[in-house]
Amino acid sequence: ACPCNGDATDGLMRQVASEVGIELVLYARRSLGYAIWCWLFDGLSLPLFSVKRLPTDDDVQALIEIAQKKGINVVVSEGPWLWPLVKKIGQVLRCPKVYRSHNIEASYMRRQRQLERSSIGRVSMFLSFFGLGRFERRAIKESDLLLDISADDLSYWKHPCSRCLPPIPAPLTVSFPMERTEGLLFLGNLRAPNNLAGLRLLLEEILPEVRRYAPELPCHVVGSGPDVQTERWIVSSGAILHKDVAEPMAWLISASCIVNPVRDGSGVQLKTLDMLQTDRPIVTFPQGLRGLPLELHDAVAVAATPTDFIAAILKFYRQGFPPVERVCTVRKAFDNRAFFRFLAEVVT
Known part of the structure; x- marks a missing residue:
């Protein structure tokens, strides 16, 4: 209900x-x-x-x-x-x-x-x-x-x-395939203050430094509900805005590199679970892994500072953004049998 x-x-x-x-x-x-x-x-x-x-x-x-x-x-x-x-x-x-x-x-x-x-x-x-x-x-x-x-x-x-009782991530499925989206990808609600603060850090501090070494690297922002002021700011920062898209998960699957610059929140970052089900390189601050099992921490590049964040992006860039195999690890960490064990215990 x-x-x-x-x-x-x-x-x-x-x-x-x-x-x-x-x-x-x-x-x-x-x-x-x-x-x-x-x-x-x-x-x-x-x-x-x-x-x-x-x-x-x-x-x-x-x-x-x-x-x-x-x-x-x-x-x-x-x-x-x-x-x-x-x-x-x-x-x-x-x-x-x-x-x-x-x-x-x-x-x-x-x-x-x-x-x-x-x-x-x-x-x-x-x-x-x-x-x-x-x-x-x-x-x-x-x-x-x-x-x-x-x-x-x-x-x-x-x-x-x-x-x-951890969440059970839904399989990443899309109704239509997308070609590889060159560049960085930020995905998130464009009304939440913590997301906007992270995006501001990405566009105003991290991206300019990355582009000193990779001037042609695009940055895509995929998100829902931005107001007019936010839209103008994103575009003026040199990023490409894709607002209220029909299938945001398709963008995750097709991205060259997924970035999560959000540094505030609690609980489990469900957006990170979606990211982890792709084979794309991921760069995140420690907040992105909060509440997740330790075995998943090695599946992404964790940056302690903006400088580390920049270095991780450039490392992947120089390697050609290689795919990362981790789907089996994610599925093992979030086994739906835990949910059914809970149901059996609480009912009896």
């Missing part, structure tokens, strides 16, 4: 869920005005970001009835945002309540706010995530079992019943 977006993505979510055998229940989001009223009336006990995504009382009752008819025997909250709903359903059905952590959300959002360059954006994020730290810790404390996609984050929570 999750809130609908009210656009074409709702149909896409239903289609994808149906293809993998998931019964998806969508409910309407609260309007912003109603959410703010509920937020204030409830004494700011929940972050506004969460309040906007919670169902109305009528939808909660409908979801409980669906769960009772289906014989649901465990309820899982993916992150903190719908924990009040999971808690309510778990109490009515008297079944285990599981919290699955993707990030240390409070720390992650605090850093995102610090990286946000717009004053309006910083105020909006402050209001949306006010009280997130208390809310997140309370949800984890109330859970019967904590699962974390990151082994690094798991030790932070100190939950009495917890384990690491």
Whole structure:
């Protein structure tokens, strides 16, 4: 169960869920005005970001009835945002309540706010995530079992019943092949402050130095949702922008060299998992490998500083950007049997 977006993505979510055998229940989001009223009336006990995504009382009752008819025997909250709903359903059905952590959300959002360059954006994020730290810790404390996609984050929570359950990366498949894209490739959401900070470092500090030795080396930026100012800045920096592309994974597969200059975040970098399923050289800062098994660290070039980042790119450039074999290592590290072992244990 999750809130609908009210656009074409709702149909896409239903289609994808149906293809993998998931019964998806969508409910309407609260309007912003109603959410703010509920937020204030409830004494700011929940972050506004969460309040906007919670169902109305009528939808909660409908979801409980669906769960009772289906014989649901465990309820899982993916992150903190719908924990009040999971808690309510778990109490009515008297079944285990599981919290699955993707990030240390409070720390992650605090850093995102610090990286946000717009004053309006910083105020909006402050209001949306006010009280997130208390809310997140309370949800984890109330859970019967904590699962974390990151082994690094798991030790932070100190939950009495917890384990690491890493994500299962989907195979990289595309509907159409692409010819080799010469040059560097940055892939990421072009609205997230941490991504923009990393891209700024790439385009303003790293790329100019790389081009002293490889003046004709192109740099491609593939990303979603850039505003007009971001678009102009990327192009003026000498990069080639490909916005809102239909199949971003096709760009990963065809790239000469993939770069990940992002230095802020938490949890597991899911974008890195997609990168690792290609045979392309990858250059990243240590943040890109956070939460990943140690055996994957040798599969990429890890740069401690911008100078190291430049040196790694130039090394691959002089070698002709050779392919790297690592897909088997990635699949072994993220074996889907771990997920099925969890299901068997929690149900019994």
